[in-house]
Amino acid sequence: MGAGLVAIAREPIDVRAWEHALDDPRSGAIVAFEGRVRDHSDGRSVAGLSYEVYDALALREGERILAEARARFAITGAALVHRAGDLDIGDCAVWVGAAAAHRDAAFDACRYIIDEVKARLPVWKRERFVDGDAVWVGADGLPGCQAGASLSTMAAAVPDRASGHVSTATDDGR
Protein backbone atom coordinates (compact mmCIF):
# COMPACT_ATOMS: atom_id res chain seq x y z
CA MET A 1 0.00 0.00 0.00
CA GLY A 2 1.44 3.36 -0.98
CA ALA A 3 1.31 6.33 1.32
CA GLY A 4 -1.46 8.89 0.98
CA LEU A 5 -0.62 12.33 -0.28
CA VAL A 6 -2.75 15.30 0.68
CA ALA A 7 -2.24 18.98 0.00
CA ILE A 8 -4.02 22.30 0.11
CA ALA A 9 -2.68 24.43 -2.73
CA ARG A 10 -2.72 28.20 -2.94
CA GLU A 11 -1.20 28.10 -6.41
CA PRO A 12 -2.48 26.34 -9.57
CA ILE A 13 -2.37 22.56 -9.31
CA ASP A 14 0.31 20.86 -11.40
CA VAL A 15 -1.70 17.81 -12.43
CA ARG A 16 1.25 16.11 -14.14
CA ALA A 17 3.35 16.32 -11.01
CA TRP A 18 0.55 14.82 -8.95
CA GLU A 19 0.14 11.92 -11.35
CA HIS A 20 3.85 11.26 -11.03
CA ALA A 21 3.46 11.17 -7.28
CA LEU A 22 1.44 7.99 -7.82
CA ASP A 23 4.12 6.30 -9.90
CA ASP A 24 4.55 2.75 -8.73
CA PRO A 25 5.76 -0.27 -10.69
CA ARG A 26 2.87 -2.29 -9.22
CA SER A 27 0.27 0.08 -10.72
CA GLY A 28 -1.43 -0.91 -13.89
CA ALA A 29 -4.06 1.83 -13.64
CA ILE A 30 -4.38 5.38 -12.48
CA VAL A 31 -7.82 6.98 -12.34
CA ALA A 32 -7.87 10.71 -11.75
CA PHE A 33 -10.73 13.13 -11.16
CA GLU A 34 -10.20 16.79 -11.88
CA GLY A 35 -12.84 19.24 -10.68
CA ARG A 36 -12.85 22.50 -12.63
CA VAL A 37 -14.53 25.86 -12.19
CA ARG A 38 -17.61 26.08 -14.40
CA ASP A 39 -18.97 29.33 -15.84
CA HIS A 40 -22.55 28.82 -14.72
CA SER A 41 -24.50 27.82 -11.65
CA ASP A 42 -28.25 27.42 -11.49
CA GLY A 43 -28.65 29.46 -14.63
CA ARG A 44 -26.45 32.29 -13.42
CA SER A 45 -23.19 33.32 -14.99
CA VAL A 46 -20.25 32.65 -12.71
CA ALA A 47 -17.18 34.89 -12.86
CA GLY A 48 -15.03 32.88 -10.49
CA LEU A 49 -14.75 31.10 -7.16
CA SER A 50 -12.95 31.57 -3.89
CA TYR A 51 -12.21 28.67 -1.58
CA GLU A 52 -11.67 29.14 2.13
CA VAL A 53 -9.97 26.18 3.80
CA TYR A 54 -9.27 25.17 7.37
CA ASP A 55 -5.88 23.80 6.41
CA ALA A 56 -4.86 21.78 9.45
CA LEU A 57 -8.23 20.07 9.72
CA ALA A 58 -8.52 19.57 5.95
CA LEU A 59 -5.14 17.83 5.85
CA ARG A 60 -6.10 15.59 8.73
CA GLU A 61 -9.52 14.74 7.30
CA GLY A 62 -7.99 14.24 3.85
CA GLU A 63 -5.46 11.75 5.25
CA ARG A 64 -8.34 9.96 6.92
CA ILE A 65 -10.29 9.71 3.67
CA LEU A 66 -7.27 8.33 1.82
CA ALA A 67 -6.66 5.81 4.59
CA GLU A 68 -10.28 4.68 4.28
CA ALA A 69 -9.85 4.29 0.53
CA ARG A 70 -6.70 2.21 1.02
CA ALA A 71 -8.54 0.01 3.49
CA ARG A 72 -11.55 -0.52 1.22
CA PHE A 73 -9.96 -0.90 -2.19
CA ALA A 74 -6.94 -2.74 -3.53
CA ILE A 75 -5.00 0.36 -4.50
CA THR A 76 -1.27 1.01 -4.56
CA GLY A 77 -1.61 4.72 -3.80
CA ALA A 78 -3.92 7.71 -3.68
CA ALA A 79 -3.50 11.46 -3.67
CA LEU A 80 -5.69 14.47 -3.10
CA VAL A 81 -5.07 18.17 -3.62
CA HIS A 82 -7.58 20.97 -3.15
CA ARG A 83 -7.20 24.60 -4.07
CA ALA A 84 -7.61 27.53 -1.69
CA GLY A 85 -7.96 31.16 -2.67
CA ASP A 86 -9.34 32.80 -5.81
CA LEU A 87 -9.94 30.73 -8.94
CA ASP A 88 -11.00 31.64 -12.46
CA ILE A 89 -13.23 29.76 -14.88
CA GLY A 90 -11.52 26.58 -16.07
CA ASP A 91 -9.06 26.41 -13.18
CA CYS A 92 -8.55 23.07 -11.49
CA ALA A 93 -10.28 23.23 -8.09
CA VAL A 94 -9.62 19.72 -6.85
CA TRP A 95 -7.59 16.77 -8.08
CA VAL A 96 -7.93 13.21 -6.84
CA GLY A 97 -5.92 10.27 -8.10
CA ALA A 98 -5.98 6.58 -7.27
CA ALA A 99 -3.50 4.00 -8.54
CA ALA A 100 -4.03 0.26 -8.50
CA ALA A 101 -2.87 -2.92 -10.15
CA HIS A 102 -6.22 -3.15 -11.94
CA ARG A 103 -8.67 -0.49 -13.07
CA ASP A 104 -11.74 -1.46 -11.04
CA ALA A 105 -10.14 -0.64 -7.70
CA ALA A 106 -8.72 2.60 -9.09
CA PHE A 107 -12.13 3.73 -10.38
CA ASP A 108 -13.88 2.79 -7.15
CA ALA A 109 -11.28 4.43 -4.94
CA CYS A 110 -11.23 7.63 -6.97
CA ARG A 111 -15.00 7.91 -6.83
CA TYR A 112 -15.02 7.19 -3.11
CA ILE A 113 -12.39 9.80 -2.36
CA ILE A 114 -13.96 12.64 -4.31
CA ASP A 115 -17.40 11.95 -2.84
CA GLU A 116 -16.02 11.96 0.71
CA VAL A 117 -13.94 15.06 0.03
CA LYS A 118 -17.01 16.98 -1.06
CA ALA A 119 -18.98 15.84 1.97
CA ARG A 120 -16.32 16.14 4.66
CA LEU A 121 -13.34 18.34 3.85
CA PRO A 122 -13.59 21.69 5.69
CA VAL A 123 -13.58 23.76 2.53
CA TRP A 124 -16.04 26.53 1.74
CA LYS A 125 -16.82 27.82 -1.71
CA ARG A 126 -17.81 31.37 -2.45
CA GLU A 127 -19.21 31.86 -5.93
CA ARG A 128 -18.76 35.21 -7.56
CA PHE A 129 -21.35 35.93 -10.19
CA VAL A 130 -20.89 38.05 -13.28
CA ASP A 131 -23.54 40.43 -11.92
CA GLY A 132 -21.31 41.20 -8.91
CA ASP A 133 -23.25 39.13 -6.38
CA ALA A 134 -21.44 36.46 -4.34
CA VAL A 135 -22.70 33.59 -2.20
CA TRP A 136 -21.35 30.93 0.14
CA VAL A 137 -22.43 27.73 -1.55
CA GLY A 138 -24.56 25.55 0.68
CA ALA A 139 -25.10 28.22 3.35
CA ASP A 140 -28.51 29.32 2.20
CA GLY A 141 -31.76 27.57 2.93
CA LEU A 142 -30.42 26.29 6.24
CA PRO A 143 -32.73 26.29 9.24
CA GLY A 144 -32.31 29.53 11.11
CA CYS A 145 -30.11 31.09 8.48
CA GLN A 146 -31.40 34.58 7.93
CA ALA A 147 -30.06 35.02 4.50
CA GLY A 148 -28.79 38.48 3.80
CA ALA A 149 -28.72 39.99 0.36
CA SER A 150 -25.61 38.06 -0.52
CA LEU A 151 -27.02 34.74 0.62
CA SER A 152 -30.57 35.05 -0.55
CA THR A 153 -30.08 34.40 -4.19
CA MET A 154 -29.12 30.76 -4.03
CA ALA A 155 -31.63 28.00 -4.15
CA ALA A 156 -31.36 25.49 -1.32
CA ALA A 157 -28.73 22.83 -1.47
CA VAL A 158 -26.54 22.99 -4.52
CA PRO A 159 -24.69 19.80 -5.16
CA ASP A 160 -21.89 19.49 -7.62
CA ARG A 161 -20.55 22.84 -8.65
CA ALA A 162 -17.36 21.89 -10.35
CA SER A 163 -17.66 19.90 -13.51
CA GLY A 164 -15.52 16.83 -13.57
CA HIS A 165 -13.61 14.99 -16.12
CA VAL A 166 -12.31 11.53 -15.55
CA SER A 167 -9.22 10.26 -17.22
CA THR A 168 -7.55 6.90 -17.11
CA ALA A 169 -3.98 6.26 -17.93
CA THR A 170 -1.86 3.21 -18.56
CA ASP A 171 -4.45 0.57 -17.84
CA ASP A 172 -2.69 -2.57 -18.89
CA GLY A 173 -5.97 -4.45 -18.81
CA ARG A 174 -4.76 -7.47 -16.92
Added chain:
Amino acid sequence: MSGPEAVARQVRARRAGALPSEGGPLYGLVLAGGKSRRMGRPKWALEYHGEAHALHLREMLTEHCELAFLSLRPDQAAEPGVAGVPLVVDAVEDLGPLGGILSAMRLHPGAAWLVLACDLPFVSHATLQHLLARRQRASLATAYRSPQDGLPEPLCAIYEPSALRRLEEAAGDGRRCPRKVLIDAGATLIDSLDARELTNANLPTEYELALASLARGDRMTQAKSVTIDYFAVLREARGEARETLETAAATAAELYEELRARHGFPLPRSVLRVAVNDDFVPWEHELRGGDRVSFIPPVAGG
Protein backbone atom coordinates in the same frame (compact mmCIF):
# COMPACT_ATOMS: atom_id res chain seq x y z
CA MET B 1 -55.48 40.94 42.96
CA SER B 2 -53.64 44.13 42.23
CA GLY B 3 -54.71 46.52 39.57
CA PRO B 4 -52.37 47.60 36.85
CA GLU B 5 -51.16 50.66 38.70
CA ALA B 6 -50.35 48.61 41.69
CA VAL B 7 -48.39 47.35 43.60
CA ALA B 8 -46.73 45.91 46.47
CA ARG B 9 -48.36 43.68 48.93
CA GLN B 10 -46.40 43.10 51.99
CA VAL B 11 -46.17 39.43 52.66
CA ARG B 12 -43.83 38.58 55.27
CA ALA B 13 -42.05 40.09 58.12
CA ARG B 14 -38.46 40.77 57.54
CA ARG B 15 -36.51 37.60 57.86
CA ALA B 16 -33.93 37.13 60.47
CA GLY B 17 -30.59 37.73 58.88
CA ALA B 18 -31.82 40.31 56.42
CA LEU B 19 -29.48 43.21 56.14
CA PRO B 20 -30.22 46.07 58.46
CA SER B 21 -31.13 49.15 56.56
CA GLU B 22 -28.81 52.10 56.68
CA GLY B 23 -30.59 55.04 55.20
CA GLY B 24 -33.38 53.64 53.07
CA PRO B 25 -34.39 50.02 52.88
CA LEU B 26 -33.07 47.51 50.39
CA TYR B 27 -35.73 45.81 48.33
CA GLY B 28 -35.40 42.97 45.87
CA LEU B 29 -36.88 42.86 42.38
CA VAL B 30 -37.07 39.93 39.99
CA LEU B 31 -37.73 41.04 36.43
CA ALA B 32 -40.30 38.62 35.07
CA GLY B 33 -42.11 40.79 32.52
CA GLY B 34 -40.10 39.78 29.47
CA LYS B 35 -41.93 38.46 26.45
CA SER B 36 -39.67 35.37 26.16
CA ARG B 37 -39.99 35.37 22.38
CA ARG B 38 -36.84 33.36 21.78
CA MET B 39 -37.65 30.83 24.51
CA GLY B 40 -41.15 30.36 23.12
CA ARG B 41 -42.67 30.09 26.61
CA PRO B 42 -42.51 32.36 29.65
CA LYS B 43 -39.01 32.35 31.06
CA TRP B 44 -40.20 33.36 34.51
CA ALA B 45 -42.09 30.08 34.88
CA LEU B 46 -39.26 27.77 33.77
CA GLU B 47 -38.14 25.46 36.52
CA TYR B 48 -34.47 24.98 37.34
CA HIS B 49 -34.82 24.24 41.03
CA GLY B 50 -38.25 22.66 41.31
CA GLU B 51 -40.38 25.80 41.06
CA ALA B 52 -40.96 28.72 38.71
CA HIS B 53 -37.54 30.33 38.57
CA ALA B 54 -38.77 33.89 39.14
CA LEU B 55 -40.43 32.75 42.37
CA HIS B 56 -37.28 30.85 43.36
CA LEU B 57 -35.14 33.94 42.86
CA ARG B 58 -37.63 36.12 44.72
CA GLU B 59 -37.50 33.71 47.65
CA MET B 60 -33.71 33.96 47.58
CA LEU B 61 -33.92 37.75 47.60
CA THR B 62 -36.10 37.74 50.70
CA GLU B 63 -33.08 36.44 52.60
CA HIS B 64 -31.02 39.47 51.65
CA CYS B 65 -33.62 42.23 51.31
CA GLU B 66 -36.38 43.58 53.48
CA LEU B 67 -38.96 42.88 50.81
CA ALA B 68 -38.77 41.22 47.45
CA PHE B 69 -41.08 41.79 44.50
CA LEU B 70 -41.85 40.31 41.15
CA SER B 71 -41.86 42.78 38.26
CA LEU B 72 -44.57 41.95 35.72
CA ARG B 73 -46.42 43.44 32.79
CA PRO B 74 -50.01 44.50 33.52
CA ASP B 75 -51.40 41.56 31.57
CA GLN B 76 -49.46 39.10 33.73
CA ALA B 77 -50.72 40.36 37.08
CA ALA B 78 -53.66 37.94 37.10
CA GLU B 79 -51.45 34.88 36.50
CA PRO B 80 -52.56 32.20 38.98
CA GLY B 81 -48.91 31.35 39.67
CA VAL B 82 -48.20 34.74 41.23
CA ALA B 83 -51.19 34.92 43.57
CA GLY B 84 -50.02 36.15 46.94
CA VAL B 85 -46.67 37.31 45.66
CA PRO B 86 -45.71 40.98 46.07
CA LEU B 87 -45.80 42.55 42.64
CA VAL B 88 -44.60 45.64 40.89
CA VAL B 89 -46.62 46.01 37.73
CA ASP B 90 -45.02 47.99 34.92
CA ALA B 91 -46.18 51.59 35.03
CA VAL B 92 -44.14 52.32 31.92
CA GLU B 93 -44.72 50.00 29.04
CA ASP B 94 -42.49 48.92 26.18
CA LEU B 95 -39.29 49.93 27.91
CA GLY B 96 -38.20 46.37 28.66
CA PRO B 97 -36.17 45.78 31.82
CA LEU B 98 -35.60 49.51 32.26
CA GLY B 99 -39.36 49.99 32.53
CA GLY B 100 -39.55 47.34 35.25
CA ILE B 101 -36.76 48.86 37.30
CA LEU B 102 -38.17 52.33 36.87
CA SER B 103 -41.65 51.25 37.95
CA ALA B 104 -40.24 49.77 41.14
CA MET B 105 -38.13 52.81 41.96
CA ARG B 106 -41.06 55.15 41.42
CA LEU B 107 -43.12 53.07 43.79
CA HIS B 108 -40.52 53.26 46.57
CA PRO B 109 -38.16 56.09 45.69
CA GLY B 110 -36.43 55.96 49.05
CA ALA B 111 -35.36 52.34 48.62
CA ALA B 112 -32.34 50.79 47.00
CA TRP B 113 -33.12 47.82 44.74
CA LEU B 114 -31.31 44.59 44.20
CA VAL B 115 -32.47 43.71 40.69
CA LEU B 116 -32.28 40.24 39.15
CA ALA B 117 -33.36 38.99 35.74
CA CYS B 118 -35.53 35.87 35.91
CA ASP B 119 -33.43 33.99 33.34
CA LEU B 120 -30.32 33.44 35.46
CA PRO B 121 -30.26 29.73 36.36
CA PHE B 122 -26.94 29.82 38.20
CA VAL B 123 -27.38 32.78 40.52
CA SER B 124 -26.85 31.62 44.10
CA HIS B 125 -26.85 33.09 47.58
CA ALA B 126 -23.09 33.43 47.14
CA THR B 127 -23.69 35.58 44.06
CA LEU B 128 -25.91 37.91 46.04
CA GLN B 129 -23.69 37.98 49.12
CA HIS B 130 -20.65 38.79 47.00
CA LEU B 131 -22.50 41.69 45.39
CA LEU B 132 -23.90 43.00 48.66
CA ALA B 133 -20.53 42.86 50.39
CA ARG B 134 -19.06 45.11 47.69
CA ARG B 135 -21.97 47.49 47.43
CA GLN B 136 -20.96 51.14 47.16
CA ARG B 137 -23.81 53.24 48.46
CA ALA B 138 -22.22 56.45 47.21
CA SER B 139 -22.23 55.05 43.72
CA LEU B 140 -25.42 55.15 41.67
CA ALA B 141 -25.27 51.40 41.27
CA THR B 142 -23.10 48.38 42.02
CA ALA B 143 -23.06 45.74 39.33
CA TYR B 144 -21.15 42.71 38.18
CA ARG B 145 -18.71 43.21 35.37
CA SER B 146 -19.47 40.90 32.46
CA PRO B 147 -16.66 38.35 32.14
CA GLN B 148 -17.20 38.47 28.39
CA ASP B 149 -17.02 42.12 27.49
CA GLY B 150 -16.12 43.92 30.73
CA LEU B 151 -19.34 45.96 30.65
CA PRO B 152 -21.82 46.14 33.54
CA GLU B 153 -24.44 43.41 33.93
CA PRO B 154 -27.47 45.60 34.68
CA LEU B 155 -29.77 42.74 35.61
CA CYS B 156 -27.83 41.47 38.60
CA ALA B 157 -27.11 44.77 40.29
CA ILE B 158 -27.99 47.09 43.15
CA TYR B 159 -29.58 50.38 42.16
CA GLU B 160 -29.30 53.11 44.77
CA PRO B 161 -32.10 55.69 45.10
CA SER B 162 -29.85 58.16 43.29
CA ALA B 163 -30.24 56.06 40.12
CA LEU B 164 -33.90 57.01 39.75
CA ARG B 165 -33.20 60.35 38.10
CA ARG B 166 -30.88 58.77 35.51
CA LEU B 167 -33.40 56.07 34.71
CA GLU B 168 -36.17 58.66 34.30
CA GLU B 169 -33.99 60.60 31.90
CA ALA B 170 -33.23 57.51 29.88
CA ALA B 171 -36.91 56.56 29.75
CA GLY B 172 -37.80 60.10 28.75
CA ASP B 173 -35.43 59.82 25.79
CA GLY B 174 -36.82 56.43 24.86
CA ARG B 175 -33.50 54.77 25.76
CA ARG B 176 -34.25 51.22 26.80
CA CYS B 177 -30.82 50.00 27.77
CA PRO B 178 -30.11 49.96 31.51
CA ARG B 179 -26.58 48.81 30.73
CA LYS B 180 -25.94 52.07 28.92
CA VAL B 181 -27.27 53.99 31.91
CA LEU B 182 -24.86 52.16 34.21
CA ILE B 183 -21.94 52.78 31.86
CA ASP B 184 -22.74 56.48 31.54
CA ALA B 185 -23.27 56.86 35.28
CA GLY B 186 -19.99 55.17 36.15
CA ALA B 187 -21.52 52.40 38.21
CA THR B 188 -19.25 50.48 40.56
CA LEU B 189 -18.26 47.23 38.89
CA ILE B 190 -17.15 44.08 40.62
CA ASP B 191 -15.86 40.78 39.28
CA SER B 192 -17.98 37.67 39.58
CA LEU B 193 -16.81 34.63 41.51
CA ASP B 194 -17.49 32.35 38.58
CA ALA B 195 -17.87 33.30 34.93
CA ARG B 196 -20.90 31.04 34.67
CA GLU B 197 -23.01 32.45 37.45
CA LEU B 198 -24.45 35.26 35.35
CA THR B 199 -25.03 33.16 32.25
CA ASN B 200 -28.62 33.55 31.15
CA ALA B 201 -30.87 31.22 29.22
CA ASN B 202 -32.81 32.79 26.37
CA LEU B 203 -33.25 29.83 24.05
CA PRO B 204 -34.77 26.39 24.58
CA THR B 205 -31.33 24.87 23.91
CA GLU B 206 -29.80 27.10 26.58
CA TYR B 207 -32.49 26.03 29.02
CA GLU B 208 -31.67 22.37 28.36
CA LEU B 209 -27.94 22.99 28.70
CA ALA B 210 -28.46 24.87 31.96
CA LEU B 211 -30.57 22.04 33.35
CA ALA B 212 -27.92 19.50 32.37
CA SER B 213 -25.24 21.64 33.89
CA LEU B 214 -27.14 22.04 37.15
CA ALA B 215 -27.78 18.30 37.24
CA ARG B 216 -24.06 17.70 36.97
CA GLY B 217 -23.54 20.15 39.79
CA ASP B 218 -20.82 21.90 37.89
CA ARG B 219 -22.05 25.44 37.98
CA MET B 220 -18.90 26.60 39.68
CA THR B 221 -16.86 25.43 36.72
CA GLN B 222 -13.72 27.43 36.44
CA ALA B 223 -13.53 29.95 33.65
CA LYS B 224 -11.03 29.06 30.97
CA SER B 225 -9.53 30.83 28.03
CA VAL B 226 -10.31 29.40 24.60
CA THR B 227 -9.58 30.62 21.09
CA ILE B 228 -12.22 30.36 18.40
CA ASP B 229 -11.37 30.35 14.69
CA TYR B 230 -14.24 31.26 12.41
CA PHE B 231 -14.68 30.27 8.78
CA ALA B 232 -16.90 31.29 5.89
CA VAL B 233 -20.46 32.24 6.91
CA LEU B 234 -19.62 32.27 10.62
CA ARG B 235 -16.51 34.38 10.04
CA GLU B 236 -18.64 36.94 8.26
CA ALA B 237 -21.35 36.79 10.95
CA ARG B 238 -18.70 37.36 13.65
CA GLY B 239 -16.81 39.98 11.67
CA GLU B 240 -13.52 38.42 12.72
CA ALA B 241 -11.56 35.30 11.91
CA ARG B 242 -10.43 34.66 15.48
CA GLU B 243 -11.23 35.61 19.03
CA THR B 244 -9.91 34.53 22.41
CA LEU B 245 -12.23 34.71 25.37
CA GLU B 246 -12.97 33.50 28.85
CA THR B 247 -15.78 31.03 29.16
CA ALA B 248 -17.21 28.72 31.74
CA ALA B 249 -18.77 26.53 29.05
CA ALA B 250 -18.04 22.94 29.97
CA THR B 251 -18.55 21.49 26.50
CA ALA B 252 -18.22 22.52 22.88
CA ALA B 253 -22.02 22.59 22.66
CA GLU B 254 -22.30 25.00 25.57
CA LEU B 255 -19.65 27.23 24.05
CA TYR B 256 -21.51 27.41 20.74
CA GLU B 257 -24.80 28.24 22.42
CA GLU B 258 -23.07 30.92 24.48
CA LEU B 259 -21.47 32.46 21.39
CA ARG B 260 -24.59 32.10 19.31
CA ALA B 261 -26.58 34.03 21.90
CA ARG B 262 -23.88 36.65 22.23
CA HIS B 263 -23.13 37.23 18.56
CA GLY B 264 -26.50 36.34 17.06
CA PHE B 265 -25.13 33.60 14.81
CA PRO B 266 -27.76 32.52 12.31
CA LEU B 267 -26.78 28.85 12.17
CA PRO B 268 -28.28 26.35 14.60
CA ARG B 269 -25.91 23.80 16.06
CA SER B 270 -27.67 21.02 14.13
CA VAL B 271 -26.11 22.12 10.82
CA LEU B 272 -22.60 22.51 12.20
CA ARG B 273 -19.75 20.28 13.24
CA VAL B 274 -17.13 21.23 15.76
CA ALA B 275 -13.36 20.82 15.81
CA VAL B 276 -11.05 21.23 18.79
CA ASN B 277 -7.31 21.59 18.26
CA ASP B 278 -7.59 20.74 14.56
CA ASP B 279 -9.68 17.61 14.82
CA PHE B 280 -13.38 16.90 14.76
CA VAL B 281 -14.91 16.12 18.15
CA PRO B 282 -18.42 15.32 19.37
CA TRP B 283 -20.45 18.23 20.71
CA GLU B 284 -20.20 16.83 24.25
CA HIS B 285 -16.42 17.20 24.11
CA GLU B 286 -15.21 18.85 27.32
CA LEU B 287 -13.24 22.01 26.84
CA ARG B 288 -9.95 22.80 28.50
CA GLY B 289 -8.03 26.03 28.91
CA GLY B 290 -6.03 26.91 25.82
CA ASP B 291 -8.21 24.90 23.44
CA ARG B 292 -8.64 26.15 19.89
CA VAL B 293 -12.22 25.63 18.79
CA SER B 294 -13.83 25.93 15.36
CA PHE B 295 -17.44 25.56 14.41
CA ILE B 296 -17.63 24.09 10.94
CA PRO B 297 -20.42 25.44 8.71
CA PRO B 298 -21.77 23.14 5.96
CA VAL B 299 -18.82 22.41 3.71
CA ALA B 300 -18.72 22.90 -0.05
CA GLY B 301 -15.47 21.66 -1.48
CA GLY B 302 -14.81 20.37 -4.95
